[in-house]
Amino acid sequence: MSEQLIIAGKPYHSRLLVGTGKYKDFVETRAAIDASGAQIVTVAIRRTNIGQIAGEPSLLEYLPSEEFTYLPNTAGCYSADDAVRTLRLARELLDGHKLVKLEVLGDPKTLYPNVIETIAAAKILVKDGFDVMVYTSDDPIIAKQLEDIGCCAVMPLASLIGSGMGILNPWNLQIIIENAKIPVLVDAGVGCAGDAAIAMELGCDGVLMNTAIAAAHDPIMMAGAMKKAIEAGRESFLAGRMPKKLYSASPSSPTAGMIS
C-alpha cells in the first residue's frame, strides 16, 4: 500500500505502534512485534541494574535500530520536570534520537494523564528540538493546544492505560481527528482487535498499544490480529462506509424476476 503514515517527516507503512513491556522474555517480545508488523516501538528509560551479569542481553539487542524506530517514553513520570529529564537522558542514550512519547500521569491508581504538566513538558521539549508524540486525555481543546505547541502527533486515550476497556468516547475522538492537522493516534485502552479496527474506522492515523497484545493468552497471535485489524479499519475508513438507516426499502437482490 502506498498510503503511509508520516510522523515528523518520516514515512511508515505500519499504522500500528507497539510497546515492549509485560512480555515473558525478549524472545516473545520480538516474536510479537514481528507478528504486529510495527515499525515504531516504545521503550522505557529506567535505572540500569548495577549488579547485572556482563553479557546479559538487553532489549535493544533484540530490537536493533536498523529495523525499528525507537519511541522512548516517560511512563511513570508525574511532573513535567521528570518527563523532560527522562527524555533528555533518552536522547543521550539513543545517540541524539529526537522522536519521543511524552506522557505525564496524574494519578497512580488510574494512570490518567495530567494535561497541565503534559502541556508544560511539551513546550519545553518542542523548544529543545524534540519530535513529541504526546499522550493525552480525549479532550479536544487540550489536543488542539498540544498541536499548537508544536507536537508532531497527538495521542488521546481510548480508555485508561492497561484497562482494555476499548473506545469509550468515539465522539470526542472524532472531534479531535476533525480538528487536527497532525496525526492522531489512539494510545491506551484498546483491548482487542475490534477496538483497534473501530479506532481506525473513526479516522485515526494509527494506534499505539502494549497490554492488549502482551496480556493476551497468545500474544503473538493477537499481534497478528491487531495488524490485520489496523489494516482493515484503515481501508474501511478510506473506502467510506454506507450511510446508516434505521431500515431500507432497498434489498440487495433484484425485486424483478421473482417466480410466481
Add this chain to the structure above:
Amino acid sequence: MQISINGNLKQFDGENMTISALIVTLNLTGKRLAIEKNGEIVPRSQFSETKLHDGDKLEIVGAVGGG
C-alpha cells in the same frame, strides 16, 4: 570516596576515578547507557575525562520494555 549510584551509596578506593573507569568497575562495559551526574547529563564523549568526587550522585539508565 562515596558515590550515590541509582540511589545506592557505594564506596570506591582513591580519588579522581573517571566515569569510564567506573563503568569498567561496575561491569557495564559495552552496555548502552546514559549517565547523569549531580543532575546534569554527561555526554558519552566525556566519560573518559569526567572525574568523580566524594558525594557525587549518579543516575545510570538504559532502555527497558515499556508501553
